[in-house]
Structures are given as C-alpha cells and as structure tokens.
Amino acid sequence: MALAGLMAAGCCSNSVKPAIEKDEQVEKKVEQVLKGMTLEEKAGQLVQITSDVISTRGVLDTAKVRAVVKNWKIGSFLNVFGGVSASRAETAEMVRQIQEITMQEIGIPTIFGLDMIHGATYLSDGTFFPQEINLAATFNREYAKQLGEVMAYETRAAMVPWIFSPVMDLGRDPRWPRHWESWGEDPYLQSEMSVAETIAAQGENPNDVDLDHVAVSIKHYLAYGTPATGQDRTPGLVSPADLREKYFRPFKECFQAGALTLMANSASINGVPVHSSYEYLTQWCKNDLGWDGMVVTDWADIDNLYTREHIAADRMEAVEIGINAGVDMIMDPYEPDVCGDIVELVKAGRISKERLDDAVRRVLRLKVRLGLFENPTWSVDGYDKFACDQFRQMSYNSTVESMVLLKNEKNLLPLKKGTKILVTGPNANSMRTLNGGWSYSWQGDRADEFTQDYNTILEALRAEFGASNVNYIPGVEYVPGPDWRLDKATGIDAVQRAALSADVVIACIGENSYCETPGNINDLNLSENQKNLVRAAAKSGKPVLLVLNEGRPRILNEIEPLAAAVVDIMLPSNFGGDALAALLSGRENFSGKLPFTYSKYVNALHTYDYKVSENVQTMSGAYNYDAVMDVQWPFGAGLSYTSFEYSDFKLLNGSTFSSSDVLTFEVTVKNVGQRKGKESVLLFSSDLVASMVPDVKRLRQFTKVELEPGQSTKVTLSFPATELAFVGRDGKWRIEEGEFRFACAGESLHANCKDTNVWNTPNIE
Ligand code: BGC
Numbered sequence: 001m002a003l004a005g006l007m008a009a010g011c012c013s014n015s016v017k018p019a020i021e022k023d024e025q026v027e028k029k030v031e032q033v034l035k036g037m038t039l040e041e042k043a044g045q046l047v048q049i050t051s052d053v054i055s056t057r058g059v060l061d062t063a064k065v066r067a068v069v070k071n072w073k074i075g076s077f078l079n080v081f082g083g084v085s086a087s088r089a090e091t092a093e094m095v096r097q098i099q100e101i102t103m104q105e106i107g108i109p110t111i112f113g114l115d116m117i118h119g120a121t122y123l124s125d126g127t128f129f130p131q132e133i134n135l136a137a138t139f140n141r142e143y144a145k146q147l148g149e150v151m152a153y154e155t156r157a158a159m160v161p162w163i164f165s166p167v168m169d170l171g172r173d174p175r176w177p178r179h180w181e182s183w184g185e186d187p188y189l190q191s192e193m194s195v196a197e198t199i200a201a202q203g204e205n206p207n208d209v210d211l212d213h214v215a216v217s218i219k220h221y222l223a224y225g226t227p228a229t230g231q232d233r234t235p236g237l238v239s240p241a242d243l244r245e246k247y248f249r250p251f252k253e254c255f256q257a258g259a260l261t262l263m264a265n266s267a268s269i270n271g272v273p274v275h276s277s278y279e280y281l282t283q284w285c286k287n288d289l290g291w292d293g294m295v296v297t298d299w300a301d302i303d304n305l306y307t308r309e310h311i312a313a314d315r316m317e318a319v320e321i322g323i324n325a326g327v328d329m330i331m332d333p334y335e336p337d338v339c340g341d342i343v344e345l346v347k348a349g350r351i352s353k354e355r356l357d358d359a360v361r362r363v364l365r366l367k368v369r370l371g372l373f374e375n376p377t378w379s380v381d382g383y384d385k386f387a388c389d390q391f392r393q394m395s396y397n398s399t400v401e402s403m404v405l406l407k408n409e410k411n412l413l414p415l416k417k418g419t420k421i422l423v424t425g426p427n428a429n430s431m432r433t434l435n436g437g438w439s440y441s442w443q444g445d446r447a448d449e450f451t452q453d454y455n456t457i458l459e460a461l462r463a464e465f466g467a468s469n470v471n472y473i474p475g476v477e478y479v480p481g482p483d484w485r486l487d488k489a490t491g492i493d494a495v496q497r498a499a500l501s502a503d504v505v506i507a508c509i510g511e512n513s514y515c516e517t518p519g520n521i522n523d524l525n526l527s528e529n530q531k532n533l534v535r536a537a538a539k540s541g542k543p544v545l546l547v548l549n550e551g552r553p554r555i556l557n558e559i560e561p562l563a564a565a566v567v568d569i570m571l572p573s574n575f576g577g578d579a580l581a582a583l584l585s586g587r588e589n590f591s592g593k594l595p596f597t598y599s600k601y602v603n604a605l606h607t608y609d610y611k612v613s614e615n616v617q618t619m620s621g622a623y624n625y626d627a628v629m630d631v632q633w634p635f636g637a638g639l640s641y642t643s644f645e646y647s648d649f650k651l652l653n654g655s656t657f658s659s660s661d662v663l664t665f666e667v668t669v670k671n672v673g674q675r676k677g678k679e680s681v682l683l684f685s686s687d688l689v690a691s692m693v694p695d696v697k698r699l700r701q702f703t704k705v706e707l708e709p710g711q712s713t714k715v716t717l718s719f720p721a722t723e724l725a726f727v728g729r730d731g732k733w734r735i736e737e738g739e740f741r742f743a744c745a746g747e748s749l750h751a752n753c754k755d756t757n758v759w760n761t762p763n764i765e
Helices: 002-006 024-035 041-046 061-074 088-106 132-137 141-156 187-202 239-258 278-289 303-307 313-323 339-346 355-369 389-402 432-434 456-464 494-499 526-540 575-585
Strands: 046-048 077-078 111-114 218-222 261-264 294-296 404-408 422-425 470-472 475-480 488-490 505-512 544-549 565-568 616-619 625-628 631-633 644-651 662-671 675-688 698-707 710-719 734-735 736-745 745-755 756-760
Touching: 002 736, 024 355, 024 488, 041 046, 041 339, 041 355, 046 339, 046 505, 046 625, 061 088, 088 111, 111 355, 132 141, 132 389, 141 187, 141 389, 187 239, 187 698, 218 239, 218 278, 261 432, 278 313, 303 313, 313 339, 313 355, 339 355, 339 644, 389 575, 422 494, 456 470, 456 505, 456 575, 475 526, 494 526, 494 565, 505 526, 526 544, 544 575, 565 575, 644 734, 644 736, 644 745, 662 675, 662 698, 662 736, 675 710
Parallel strands: 046 077, 077 111, 218 261, 261 294, 422 470, 422 505, 505 544, 544 565
Antiparallel strands: 404 565, 475 488, 616 625, 644 662, 662 710, 675 698, 675 736, 734 756, 736 745
C-alpha cells in the first residue's frame, strides 16, 4: 500500500513542447467520446485480452466476444487465434466480426494488436523480412524503412491497425534469448533503425494514420535486454548514466518521431519493476517529453507485480500501482474481470478520476488517430500489393545485405560452378531455423508447415550449384519435441567419409528456433554434437565453411580454427537459403557487418563500447598486470569479395569546434578490388578525457555506398557536436572541453572541443 500511496496521477506539464504535435480535431473527438462514458466503459478501455478468451479451438467464437464486450466493455484484443497464423483474409474476417460486435455493444471501436516482428509474420501469407538483428547488419536505414512500410501495409490489409514492433532492446548480452529481436548492441544504430521503421509504419502524420499504415508499439521500455543472469525477465542492473544515455535516448528519438504506443519492460531494473515506475513511465516519457501516446503493459505484467515481483500483495494493489505509475492499457490476457478492479479502485479513490481519464484519453486518442471511429472496419478487397513481387524483392535484397562474411581463407569463397559440395548440419534443411521465433507462431516451431514455396539452404544450394553437385548428410539433427535445445548425432562418421569425395563441406550449424523465456540457456557454447560434427568434417582435410544460423552468437572458439571460411547468417527468414546460395556462388557480394561483438569465451562477454580498463596492456613490475580483451569477431566485422581503401579523412570544421557546431567529416572510399560492392562506412568518436569514465569509442554516424571496381567516392558524414555528450554524475547531459579522436575504418584524426556545456534538462533538446 505504501508504494501505491506514494504515486500520484500524471499528466503532461504545459511548458513542454509535445513530442507529437496536438491536433485540435483529434482532441475534440476524444473529449466528446470521453464525456459520454460511464466508469465501467472507461475501465474497459484500459484492458486488453487475448484471442484465446474469445475463441474455441482456435476459431473465433462470437458468443464469447459478445459476452466479454458486454460484461466488461473490453477495449482491445491481441494475438493470433489458436497460437498460429491465419491468412490475411481469415484474420480480417475475425477482426471484422469482433469490431462489429464491439460497435453494437459499446459503440467505441476496439483496437486489435498483433506481434508483427519481422514483416507480417503473424499472417500465414505475409511478406517476411529477416529478423531485426539481420537488418541491423545491413547498416542500411532503407531496409528498416521498407520493413516498416511493408509490415504496416500488410497488417492493415488484414484489418489490424496496431503492431507490437519495433523491438528496441539493446542486444548487449548474447546470453539473453531475445538478442536476435534487437538491432544489436549499439544505441545509435538502434535509434536510427527504429525511427526509420516507426515513421515508415505509421506514415508522416501520427495524428492521421491512413489505411496503409498502423500504430507501432516501441518496446520493451526500458533496458529490458540487460538481465544480470542473462535469463529472460530476470532483474537488470543498469547504471543511471547508461539508463539515460544508452537505453532511454533511442526511445526518446522514437517518441519524437511520433511513436504512438509504448510497451513496458516485463522485468525490473535496479530493483524497480518498470511497470511500477512513475519515474520511467510518467515522468520521463509523458511529463518530460510531453508525449501523449499510450503505455501498454507486456503480457500479464500487472499480475506479475504480485505473482512474480512481489511488490504488491494482490491483483488489486498491482493494478493500483501500475495505473498510477503510468500504465494506460493493461494486457491482462486471460482476466477480463480486471476491469472490475479498476472500477473499484476508482470508487475507493485509490486511482484518481484524473488519472483514469488521462489513461482513457490516451486510449481514445490512439483510436481516433488511427481513424477507427470513422472506419471501425474497412474494405480489405484492394491491397493488391499484399505479398507482391516488389515486397519479396525488398526482403530478398535486405537478406543479401544482412549476411556477414567473417572469414575467407585463401579465397575459398566464392565457390566455382561445378564445385562438389557436402552439406551438413542440423540447420541445413529447415525453414524453422532460418526464421527463428515470431514466425507463423510464437516459438517459430511451425514454420516448415507454411513455407513450402521457399528454399532451405540445401534446396537453394542444389538450385544454385546443380543437384548432382550437392550431397547432404545432416550428421546432427534437432530432436523434435518441446525442448528446442536438444540435438542428437545421427551419423557424424558418415559425414567424415562423404567429405572425402567433396571439394568443400558446408556445415550449417547454430540453434533451433525459440522465443522469449523458453529460449533461456545455461551454456552459451555451441552444442557438443555440433562441434564434433565440425571436427569430423575438418578431419577429412577438405575445407570447411561454417554457416552460422543462430539467434545469438554461440561460442565456437574451439572449432573456428578448423574452418576455412565463416558466414554468419543469423536469422535471415524465408529468403535466407536463396540469398546465401547467391552469395556463396558469387552472384551477389557480401556487405553485412556485425551489429554486435561476437565473444570468444563464455566468461568474457564484451561490447565494443567498453571502458579502457577492460583492455589494457601488460604493465611489468612486481606483478604482471593486464586485462586482455580477446573477442572472436568485433562489432562492425564483415568482409566482401572486393576491398575498400579509405583516405583523406577530414573534419571540415578544422581542429577545434564548439559544442553548438554541427560536425562534418569527409572521407574518400575507393573500391580497390575486382568486384562491385557495397560498403557501410562507420564513424566512431572517442572522448579522451572526461569526468565520467568514457567509453573507448562510440558509433556516431553511418552510411552505405556502392562502388564499381576502381571507383571512389567522397563520403560526407555529419552530426551535431551535442551527440558527443554523455550523462554525468549528476544525471545531466554534458559535453566537455577537451580532445576527441574520430575514426573511420583505419583513418583517424583528433580535434578539440572548445567549451563545456551542460543541459539541465534530462534530455538533449
Ligand atoms: C512479449 C512481447 C509481446 C507480447 C504480446 C510478450 O510475452 O514479451 O514482446 O509483444 O507478449 O504477444
């Protein structure tokens, strides 16, 4: 009770420039609807339940819909029916029926939300892009934009106006089972890709989202990807500076780009469950940024405040804490009667009428902005571009650019036509492993049922190199059943023997699909069976190519030296087989770069923006003192069939700048190889002396260029000097006078900032 009592209702302070501009028409409509609502109707708007409650054996049950809407005035639903994707036509029909019943019963449109994560991945016939981790590896904002556009269009085509995407958790801990859902470990990359996706998905005007666009839910706010144990939904420990600088900042950029909804982090940070934090939910987002969007909980996370986090004695207290902290919609999947708790809490004065109305306004505003009052349903007959060739081509192109060539000894790749290939490994012939979680079903375990029209790696290699040139012996296979982690050896010796009559062995190894908490592991090492498979293949004396098809970088330092070449394809989805085959034959060129650090040892998990003290040379004396960082492949690693030379790196501002300047850099990039290729140009800064221990380097800008052999181009990269600011001991942003180093590939230069500037506001404006 004490905690609940401490927290007051929140609303935006008037002096803040709103993150999303106010639209009078929208506000007028919201007030008009709000005025006529009963307390029970208001409570219903704050609750979202899952499709399981309104279906019978996976089929929509209209009697159940009517009952739940009539009794509880429920304002929102989510999830695929029966746990597996339906077609867009079937989905549209079910949502239309729910909407019609809702309009008859309460006259306020419902809002249906789906987890579209890497495309329309909860529709059986939608276009799938590679997972976010792959798109991050393209270092190409264009693909985040295309993902947003296509995903929104295809979701609207299924009568669904709301997606739970983009995922904005930083993938800074490879043990965490949602690593692959992220844009990798860097906050700037994450911010740029999420903003591009958000604007593309919602359209240019968040106050008027048209019938080709949807509302996004940026998630999972805040610092979800940092469990101290590496296990999903366990407590995170984050420094106050990192919380602001690395975790909050990208969300701020997305709010200001118009993101209409926010999903909260299921877990706790520094002992505080995010769903209970007035500071994070209300103060930072709504008050400080004047953001008038809607906060939805993650799955059952109000219940978790008492069942799991133990900061509330019962559901009633949990609801009180959550709503007073700033939750506007409770995703209480199976418990529509939570509406009754809200009613009682308001009657008892434990939730104020003002806070209730503020939350209801936020829900109504979302619905008005999406046009749901005018068009509770809409015709889905058009949408001719659904799953069209153009969308598929975008997906294929992004897949090609997402694969990362990490090693290519003696130019093993590209493989010549006619090469005799032995394909092996548990990931060689599976659409499930190419897709990963959030693909047709939550765990991705049913992908092979829906993907007959797409090629596995094996199928694509046979098409590319000729079936008679490609032999296949799996050697190790995943064990069907509930535990995705299990694999078994099914003939490793046969692989070794067959390798003798091949020119090259392609070992497709990694992980089976999983999602969220079921994806927890106790050992980041690649499975022993898979390592043995690679050892056996290498014993044949034939060159081995490792194809890593995995949601997180599994440790493989023991087998990496046995491989002549390594390609990390991560989770490339439905065009993964085709893209890989085209890259291996040289029809396409590699241009992906790792958006995370690939660690080498289980006890030494690093990120590229480490502190200097994590990697110091031996100081000889009485003791040898060192801290040696040894990673498998660094952030940004990635080879091509051509090579690029960097020169003439300059800061056009000169050798000094002030904190209010925009810094503009130039660098010449030349393709000095024999093949056309694309290159992501990454610009890093290092603050050499700062009042808080500085990160060794930070990504500040990136772009991608394409060059013919011999061609060179001058690349301009600029950003405001304020981007160099960090969050100091007092929690304020500051840029300090002094020396900075800037680096672009092998080129570097030094420049001095002339002044120190401190922002009293918690955010850089
Ligand atoms: C996940 C979210 C997802 C939600 C709704 C939760 O378990 O953490 O990412 O959006 O379920 O399906």
